[in-house]
Amino acid sequence: MPRSGEIASAGHTVIDRKPAISTEERMRAFHVRLKERGLKSTGQRDDIARVFFELGHHISAEELHAKVKQINPHVGYATIYRTLRLLKECALLYERHFDEGQARYEAVGERHHDHFICERCGRIIEFENAAIERMQNIVARDLGVTLTRHKMELYGLCSDCHAQPAM
Incomplete structure (x- = not known):
């Protein structure tokens, strides 16, 4: 990675x-x-x-x-x-x-990024993934639309919280 x-x-x-x-x-x-x-x-x-x-x-x-x-x-x-x-x-x-x-x-940053949000501790992890960006463009093309902006938020447990037992 x-x-x-x-x-x-x-x-x-x-x-x-x-x-x-x-x-x-x-x-x-x-x-x-x-x-x-x-x-x-x-x-x-x-x-x-x-x-x-x-x-x-x-x-x-x-x-x-x-x-x-x-x-x-x-x-x-x-x-x-x-x-x-x-x-x-x-x-x-x-x-x-x-x-x-x-x-x-x-x-405001110089490049677009998406977010993962931990549902237990609230940690926010910024990430970039070119494959996801390409897939969004394919979806827009298939729908016949023009993307002007987007936001992606993924939710779950971060690695620290995943390693800890649920309370």
Whole structure:
């Protein structure tokens, strides 16, 4: 199986590929998009965005708030939610609702990926698989439709939870 960072090829799945875009590059893009909207870069916005980009995984607003409070105890939930909405409007994050649950946020990446969600511990594993992508294109062709986007969510037990007895 290919290691993290490799490109998915026929029949192989790449797991949890690390982002190629640095936190500093993401912060620069955020500042440019703020300026385009006539908004200012504030200390709290920057703290929230920086923590979000540095984490590099799916996170809820509550989890982000707890992390940001460690470096800036004056940040409130309202500021977290406003900044998340702003990052979404700036096309710098995706808002996901796995299994119709709580919103989780992830930084926009440079390549499409799909998700496996553990039903016991909630772990989210990002993966890419070229064979799955090709199959989706075949299905679209057979249906006579044009795909503009898609999302795939697989649910089950991660390897850690699978190894543990059910509670």
